Amino acid sequence: MQQKIINPQDLAFQLFELHDVERVLGFDRYADHSRETLQAALDLALKVAAEEFAPHARLVDEEEPRFEQGRVVMRPEVKRALDVLRDTGLMAASQDYERGGMQLPAAVAQMCVGLLKGANVGTQGYAGLTIAAANLIMVQGSEAQQQRYAEPMMAGRFFGTMCLTEPQAGSSLGDLRTRAEPQADGSYRLFGSKIYISGGDHELSDNIIHMVLARLPDAPPGVKGISLFLVPKFLVTEDGRLGERNDVALAGLIHKMGYRGTTSTMLNFGERDGAVGYLVGEPHQGLAAMFxxxxxxxxxxxxxxxxxxxxxxxxxxxxxxxxxxxxxxxxxxxxxxxxxxxxxxxxxxxxxxxxxxxxxxxxxxxxxxxxxxxxxxxxxxxxxxxxxxxxxxxxxxxxxxxxxxxxxxxxxxxxxxxxxxxxxxxxxxxxxxxxxxxxxxxxxxxxxxxxxxxxxxxxxxxxxxxxxxxxxxxxxxxxxxxxxxxxxxxxxxxxxxxxxxxxxxxxxxxxxxxxxxxxxxxxxxxxxxxxxxxxxxxxxxxxxxxxxxxxxxxxxxxxxxxxxxxxxxxxxxxxxxxxxxxxxxxxxxxxxxxxxxxxx
Amino acid sequence: MQQKIINPQDLAFQLFELHDVERVLGFDRYADHSRETLQAALDLALKVAAEEFAPHARLVDEEEPRFEQGRVVMRPEVKRALDVLRDTGLMAASQDYERGGMQLPAAVAQMCVGLLKGANVGTQGYAGLTIAAANLIMVQGSEAQQQRYAEPMMAGRFFGTMCLTEPQAGSSLGDLRTRAEPQADGSYRLFGSKIYISGGDHELSDNIIHMVLARLPDAPPGVKGISLFLVPKFLVTEDGRLGERNDVALAGLIHKMGYRGTTSTMLNFGERDGAVGYLVGEPHQGLAAMFxxxxxxxxxxxxxxxxxxxxxxxxxxxxxxxxxxxxxxxxxxxxxxxxxxxxxxxxxxxxxxxxxxxxxxxxxxxxxxxxxxxxxxxxxxxxxxxxxxxxxxxxxxxxxxxxxxxxxxxxxxxxxxxxxxxxxxxxxxxxxxxxxxxxxxxxxxxxxxxxxxxxxxxxxxxxxxxxxxxxxxxxxxxxxxxxxxxxxxxxxxxxxxxxxxxxxxxxxxxxxxxxxxxxxxxxxxxxxxxxxxxxxxxxxxxxxxxxxxxxxxxxxxxxxxxxxxxxxxxxxxxxxxxxxxxxxxxxxxxxxxxxxxxxx
Known part of the structure; x- marks a missing residue:
């Protein structure tokens, strides 16, 4: 118990005795797994948590990310830890083998992330949001969106965010105002401001994929008029190369009581000619997609x-x-x-x-x-x-x-x-x-x-x-x-x-x-x-x-x-x-x- | 209610209707007071709280006192606010007229301090500790101690501290080890380390009077062997002038989750030839005195x-x-x-x-x-x-x-x-x-x-x-x-x-x-x-x-x-x-x- 993240007996008890996670190994999806492979994933996560995440947990609290000349500057330990995590493959713990995933049962995949959270919730935030955003694209996105955006996210090359909250709406999502204007090429241009966007800007990854809730011009009022868009920080060409910087501007950082390692940002979409975005799923079904x-x-x-x-x-x-x-x-x-x-x-x-x-x-x-x-x-x-x-x-x-x-x-x-x-x-x-x-x-x-x-x-x-x-x-x-x-x-x-x-x-x-x-x-x-x-x-x-x-x-x-x-x-x-x-x-x-x- | 420190209706209700503080005006001690004089003291405290204390409450949290070249450095607003408070006379709110006090009933005197706490608990800390230490000397100290130390404290020229806790003892006061050696002139020399000493060093006042729990050489073990000493930062001559620096050294600052404006210190008594101290009250009765x-x-x-x-x-x-x-x-x-x-x-x-x-x-x-x-x-x-x-x-x-x-x-x-x-x-x-x-x-x-x-x-x-x-x-x-x-x-x-x-x-x-x-x-x-x-x-x-x-x-x-x-x-x-x-x-x-x- 030297790492003080979890009691190993309790972890084993809860997974393998109380919840008997091995029973899901009977499902086709998990046929290749065994108690040993599940344990190996947990051991790996615990090792990364203890060795790469825990040691700088206090440091990112004391020296939280700063806003300098339009950029987010943070301690180098964060990137190093996330690079190690990326190399383990754990960012795709629950995804399909064919997508580069480990196809782990949900309880084990969640637990792997949980161990990182216990070690350093601030640094884990960037990975956790990326996993969530990639999952969203994998379920709601087109095949092209999955390949172009979600796969690099699961591989840890792109990171992700969830952009829901706006200053005037808070928890009342039906009142959000960010608008998306259709373009001739099938894409959209987004205009609006979002707050509390965790991991909204940084230089930890090659790109950042924002999952943004916005309204189409013909949207009904309230929650029934919200659509989901994918808005990359850098546009991505058809062959997967990074193109020009999108019209997403970092308006400032929000300073919090805790959770300081995960930078919280205000983002402006469309300060110039509109942020290029792509509809994910059906029009006006964004909230359902998100939920x-x-x-x-x-x-x-x-x-x-x-x-x-x-x-x-x-x-x-x-x-x-x-x-x-x-x-x-x-x-x-x-x-x-x-x-x-x-x-x-x-x-x-x-x-x-x-x-x-x-x-x-x-x-x-x-x-x-x-x-x-x-x-x-x-x-x-x-x-x-x-x-x-x-x-x-x-x-x-x-x-x-x-x-x-x-x-x-x-x-x-x-x-x-x-x-x-x-x-x-x-x-x-x-x-x-x-x-x-x-x-x-x-x-x-x-x-x-x-x-x-x-x-x-x-x-x-x-x-x-x-x-x-x-x-x-x-x-x-x-x-x-x-x-x-x-x-x-x-x-x-x-x-x-x-x-x-x-x-x-x-x-x-x-x-x-x-x-x-x-x-x-x-x-x-x-x-x-x-x-x-x-x-x-x-x-x-x-x-x-x-x-x-x-x-x-x-x-x-x-x-x-x-x-x-x-x-x-x-x-x-x-x-x-x-x-x-x-x-x-x-x-x-x-x-x-x-x-x-x-x-x- | 603009100051957001207290609801004035509730303050009036609690003091004058619920607790009927006017009934104590029947006691001889308060014969000179009236509803109007009590209200005037409260109004004065609220004004100082809102105008001098509240405005820098966030500032002393963000820029907490620092340890620089053996000195405690802090924002200048703290001293300015405490100087204004000193000039109101409120630091002697409950003390006798003849000592420069206002002889206010306890409920009103406490409430005046409470308003300052609500406005800025960090800056108030210095005054609160001084009031408590002065009260202690006024009850337990000799006439000479009262005149030489407590009166300048009540006037806000000297500040005070309470030095109880030691690293190895924590809440278990009976285990404290700081020792006091009797000197030929009736004074003592103190040797030991204290932690969590709020306001233990600063440059807000001419002098700091530490109230220190320590053991005499013949002390029985446990809480029955604790005596109370008065240890000034600067020795005070018989005619009230400041003499040489006493052997009390600032060993470091403790950084806290909150209450950051009130510096918390580690103090070493007697790193050289012993810190000069004076017994307050009877030998071995220190804990009773403090309590x-x-x-x-x-x-x-x-x-x-x-x-x-x-x-x-x-x-x-x-x-x-x-x-x-x-x-x-x-x-x-x-x-x-x-x-x-x-x-x-x-x-x-x-x-x-x-x-x-x-x-x-x-x-x-x-x-x-x-x-x-x-x-x-x-x-x-x-x-x-x-x-x-x-x-x-x-x-x-x-x-x-x-x-x-x-x-x-x-x-x-x-x-x-x-x-x-x-x-x-x-x-x-x-x-x-x-x-x-x-x-x-x-x-x-x-x-x-x-x-x-x-x-x-x-x-x-x-x-x-x-x-x-x-x-x-x-x-x-x-x-x-x-x-x-x-x-x-x-x-x-x-x-x-x-x-x-x-x-x-x-x-x-x-x-x-x-x-x-x-x-x-x-x-x-x-x-x-x-x-x-x-x-x-x-x-x-x-x-x-x-x-x-x-x-x-x-x-x-x-x-x-x-x-x-x-x-x-x-x-x-x-x-x-x-x-x-x-x-x-x-x-x-x-x-x-x-x-x-x-x-x-």
């Missing part, structure tokens, strides 16, 4: 939160074991030696909470990644449809739960360090600053709550929601066969029933047409729902750990015992808060809705 | 948290009123204009939570400040004793509750701002970074929890705890006479009973000698106890607001209505979580205690 990739992007955000929480936890654990301070309660003799911090109950409680959040969050993100594979590659239509529905339902939870609770884990890691944790001599304060972005980007908690409660829970007549409940019930039944888990099962059961009652009450309100009232506490619903889902994943971890304790597993008995105990902790200390929230929700409380401006 | 001032210092920390939360809330409120984004749930026409953020229920919920935390926290800190005055100046021994006991009991809550929940308010202020809130173009991210110190310094949450549950609750046979319960019961009875408050009263009642049962169970465990088990969840106890206390203060605010609505008050009806609604919010959304925590506590849960190192 097609959102499930995976949001798993990426969730996993990024988890990994920042995870590295913070490992740093805190290490510190608590090494740092001697104070004496046990009841030890009155000041001449005795000081004990390691981990001997204090309150320090253990803070470590337990961190472990519960980060390992619970990891189980959640990997659950989502497994569903990505089942949705695409499962044997039957029915299985694929069910996986797709569950993934849709869980996506807002996967995006938001870790970004709240693994941020809290980072705060607890600071607290374990005491005064040292607040200084920039120790890394935990940076994790906390870096992680504070995750509740905001790719849809705030508020947006995710409306998505979950306003759409996902009642989607397909509640079919996906009921399927999730059915799976939870099955785990409860299994857990009740073990004396050590009946308490946890009972506590989860109570929380599930409370949330089910709340869901029914809210659905009733929606059916009566009181949408605003029904959704007034959607963020609280999201939070409580997430706790129930993670409680379920902890119960499943404990179940698997009991098998391990019975000899059916590869980890140490102490590791398995720890899992059972954290399940107990989570259902005792964390789940009960769901009950009071569920009662508020069931009553369809309108306290916030009724407060008027002048009363603040 | 004599702790109640007020901890109110200061709590109030600092509140004011950082408060300014963040006002910035978020302003932004939510001005920024237009999105449309109400149910508005399907994208051609309609975007609405202000405050129209969205989830934004209102986040503003409500912030208002509940910061105005609840302010009520809590002012409750403590009122007790400071009653403890010192109330008419009878019994009243003074009761006030002192309640203050002791509430101090850990006053220190810790705001430092958790007003930090959460700062996080919510970022969330209301969305992506902008994460950038350094907006001030809310700095408030969040600044406020993250408060759960750590002056005793972490863990330390405060042990203080509350291990000592304060059972102090004097539980007398102070029962007095607090009695006062809460009285408020419940009063609230139940108002139809609008019966729901809140009932919810508070349930939470109180749950915590009373938990307290009884824990006390039983202590009496059976199981101290470690009894205190294992002391931090959770602290948190839940704090929520009950703040719930009580919200009920009292609502009661007072109903009087205001009935015509007995100076604020607007909307303001009073808002108070009643926030009380409702707090008891509906916040208090119920106390119940589940109380159940854990009542069961004397040992999940964290039982987890062993290898299971992490």
């Amino acid at each position: 097609h990739m959102m499930n995976e992007a949001r798993i990426g955000v969730g996993l990024g939160s988890v990994m920042l929480g995870y590295t913070g936890y490992l740093h805190a654990l290490d510190y608590a074991r090494e740092r001697r301070q104070g004496r046990p309660v009841g030890e009155k003799d000041p001449a005795t030696a000081q004990v390691p911090l981990i001997r204090h109950a309150d320090i253990r409680r803070m470590l337990l909470a961190q472990k519960a959040y980060v390992e619970g969050g990891l189980a959640l993100c990997l659950e989502g990644a497994m569903l990505v594979d089942e949705k695409k590659h499962a044997a039957t239509d029915a299985e694929r449809r069910q996986a797709a529905g569950l993934l849709d339902l869980l996506t807002p939870v996967i995006k938001s739960w870790p970004s709240r609770y693994c941020l809290e884990a980072n705060s607890l890691a600071i607290q374990v360090h005491g005064g040292y944790g607040y200084t920039r001599e120790y890394p935990v304060e940076q994790f906390y600053r870096d992680n504070r972005l995750n509740p905001i980007h790719e849809g705030t908690h508020g947006i995710q709550g409306l998505d979950l409660l306003g759409r996902k829970v009642s989607m397909a007549g509640g079919e996906h929601y009921h399927e999730l409940m059915r799976r939870m019930e099955a785990s409860l039944a299994e857990a009740r066969q073990h004396a050590r888990l009946t308490g946890s099962a009972d506590r989860l059961d109570v929380a599930m029933r409370a949330m089910a009652a709340a869901t029914d009450a809210i659905n009733g309100e929606k059916q009566r047409g009181n949408t605003e009232k029904a959704l007034a506490n959607a963020t609280l619903y999201l939070d409580a729902f997430g706790h129930v889902v993670v409680g379920w994943l902890w119960l499943r971890q404990a179940l698997r750990a009991l098998s391990g304790l019975a000899g059916k597993g590869e980890q140490t008995p102490e590791f398995y015992e720890g899992k059972v105990r954290v399940c107990d902790y989570f259902t005792r200390y964390e789940l009960p808060n769901v009950i009071s929230t569920a009662e508020l929700l069931q009553a369809v409380d309108t306290t916030a809705l009724d407060m008027v401006d002048e009363q603040f | 004599h001032m702790m109640n007020e210092a901890r109110i200061g920390v709590g109030l600092g948290s509140v004011m950082l939360g408060y300014t963040g809330y006002l910035h978020a409120l302003d932004y939510a009123r001005e920024r237009r984004q999105g449309r109400p749930v149910g508005e399907k026409d994208p051609a309609t204009a975007q609405v202000p953020l405050i129209r969205h229920a989830d934004i209102r919920r986040m503003l409500l939570a912030q208002k509940a935390y910061v105005e609840g926290g302010l009520a809590l800190c002012l409750e403590g400040a009122m007790l400071v005055d009653e403890k010192k100046h109330a008419a009878t021994d019994a009243e003074r004793r009761q006030a002192a006991g309640l203050l002791d009991l509430l101090t850990p809550v006053i220190k810790s509750w705001p430092s958790r929940y007003c930090l959460e308010a700062n996080s919510l202020a970022i969330q209301v701002h969305g992506g902008y809130g994460y950038t350094r173009e907006y001030p809310v991210e700095q408030f969040y970074r600044d406020n993250r110190l408060n759960p750590i310094h002056e005793g972490t949450h863990g330390i405060q929890g042990l203080d509350l549950l291990g000592r304060k609750v059972s102090m004097a046979g539980g007398e102070h705890y029962h007095e607090l319960m009695r006062r809460m019961e009285a408020s419940l009875a009063e609230a139940r006479q108002h139809a609008r408050l019966t729901g809140s009263a009932d919810r508070l009642d349930v939470a109180m009973r749950a915590m009373a049962a938990a307290t009884d169970a824990i006390n039983g465990e202590k009496q059976r000698g199981n101290t470690e088990k009894a205190l294992a969840n002391a931090t959770l106890y602290l948190d839940a106890f704090g929520h009950v206390v703040v719930g009580w203060l919200w009920l009292r605010q609502a009661l007072r607001a109903l009087s205001g609505l009935a015509g007995k008050g100076e604020q607007t009806p909307e303001f009073y209505e808002g108070k009643v609604r926030v009380c409702d919010y707090f008891t509906r959304y916040e208090l119920p979580n106390v119940i589940s925590t109380a159940e854990l506590l009542q069961a004397v849960d040992t999940t964290a205690l039982d987890m062993v190192d290898e299971q992490f």
Whole structure:
């Protein structure tokens, strides 16, 4: 565990025991893979993360990218690390062999990226955005676009961005104004300004491919009038050579609290005669195209939160074991030696909470990644449809739960360090600053709550929601066969029933047409729902750990015992808060809705 | 409210209606004061805060003090602001007239400092530490020490520090090693290293007076062997002139996540022939001497948290009123204009939570400040004793509750701002970074929890705890006479009973000698106890607001209505979580205690 990015036992447990990633090797797509090839990819990612990414994580925070004479200037370590990453082939981890990819299962591919995030989220950002943009072209783009743009991106020669936000619109994408004018040759000219464009300019790659949301001249207002365009920094000739500089100008850099290594830019499209762009997919279908990739992007955000929480936890654990301070309660003799911090109950409680959040969050993100594979590659239509529905339902939870609770884990890691944790001599304060972005980007908690409660829970007549409940019930039944888990099962059961009652009450309100009232506490619903889902994943971890304790597993008995105990902790200390929230929700409380401006 | 430091209606309400600070004007000490003189001091503090402190708050974060050739170099605005503050006389706000003080009641004096904290906590730090150190000398020092050191401090010519922490001891003060060797002339020579010394070196004042904890040669081990010394940077002659430089060396600066304007230093005492120091108070009574001032210092920390939360809330409120984004749930026409953020229920919920935390926290800190005055100046021994006991009991809550929940308010202020809130173009991210110190310094949450549950609750046979319960019961009875408050009263009642049962169970465990088990969840106890206390203060605010609505008050009806609604919010959304925590506590849960190192 020397690298302090992940506990290797936990990584192996989660992938190969809890989620049994080997079961997807039965899908045709993964027929060439084995436990060994998956492990080799993970080992490679961990090595690059520890050796090339982690060492300059603090450096890119202290010396963030600068705007100098129209260029973005940054530390040379960033390019070196990304060059090494490119050479591993991991930037195409999940892509087809014929495109130069490794055709790895989604859970393993996501995990490889996750390890880089835990090591240095700032530098990883450039690669992560490129992978996401390439995926988007591979799904939505034409064959020519795939060859000309996506393949060099997967090979790490071109990097990519996502250009959604505009200053006047923020989260309200329907209000974006960037316009695209059709040209005689079938291309478009784009005019408009975008903000918060991560990796929007740099000299890390030969080219930058911007995926831009804009409006055609005949576009209807709102989200139904948005189209997706591909806008390269340098035009690319038919034979793949770089042509002239496109009309995309760097208007400035945005300076952030954390995540400083990933430069955030303002870009102006069409300051001169318009930025040359190419339509991706159908006209006016841009938002749907973008959202097609959102499930995976949001798993990426969730996993990024988890990994920042995870590295913070490992740093805190290490510190608590090494740092001697104070004496046990009841030890009155000041001449005795000081004990390691981990001997204090309150320090253990803070470590337990961190472990519960980060390992619970990891189980959640990997659950989502497994569903990505089942949705695409499962044997039957029915299985694929069910996986797709569950993934849709869980996506807002996967995006938001870790970004709240693994941020809290980072705060607890600071607290374990005491005064040292607040200084920039120790890394935990940076994790906390870096992680504070995750509740905001790719849809705030508020947006995710409306998505979950306003759409996902009642989607397909509640079919996906009921399927999730059915799976939870099955785990409860299994857990009740073990004396050590009946308490946890009972506590989860109570929380599930409370949330089910709340869901029914809210659905009733929606059916009566009181949408605003029904959704007034959607963020609280999201939070409580997430706790129930993670409680379920902890119960499943404990179940698997009991098998391990019975000899059916590869980890140490102490590791398995720890899992059972954290399940107990989570259902005792964390789940009960769901009950009071569920009662508020069931009553369809309108306290916030009724407060008027002048009363603040 | 243009200054965004405090809502003037709330300030007036809290001081003059809720806490009725005018009642202390009946004490002899304050006979010269009137509503007008108190208001004049507050107005002066607010003017200095807004005009001299706030404008450079971001600047001292961006350009924090630097270590150059053995000196601390910082922005000139800091000295200018502190010079203006010195000239107002506010640095001696609570001191005697004869010492050059203003003899203001504690609640008003604290509030004056609080306004400076809300404006610029970094620059205020130098003044705050000086006030605290001067107070310490005024209570514990000899007449000569008071004249030679404290008076120039109160006049702002000398600044002060508190030197407690050492690298090997951290929170475990009993393990500090700095030693003091007696000299023939009655002075001492000090040898040792201190860390995290805020304001430990600078050129803002003619001299710096360090209040240092150290051990005499014959000291017993542990906290019973600590003495308090006064160590000036420059020796001071009998006639008050500055003499030679003392043997106190700046070993380096510590760089922090926030609170960057207040330089944090490492100081070496006695690198040459020993730093000249003077004993303050009795030998081996240093910790008691220091803790004599702790109640007020901890109110200061709590109030600092509140004011950082408060300014963040006002910035978020302003932004939510001005920024237009999105449309109400149910508005399907994208051609309609975007609405202000405050129209969205989830934004209102986040503003409500912030208002509940910061105005609840302010009520809590002012409750403590009122007790400071009653403890010192109330008419009878019994009243003074009761006030002192309640203050002791509430101090850990006053220190810790705001430092958790007003930090959460700062996080919510970022969330209301969305992506902008994460950038350094907006001030809310700095408030969040600044406020993250408060759960750590002056005793972490863990330390405060042990203080509350291990000592304060059972102090004097539980007398102070029962007095607090009695006062809460009285408020419940009063609230139940108002139809609008019966729901809140009932919810508070349930939470109180749950915590009373938990307290009884824990006390039983202590009496059976199981101290470690009894205190294992002391931090959770602290948190839940704090929520009950703040719930009580919200009920009292609502009661007072109903009087205001009935015509007995100076604020607007909307303001009073808002108070009643926030009380409702707090008891509906916040208090119920106390119940589940109380159940854990009542069961004397040992999940964290039982987890062993290898299971992490």
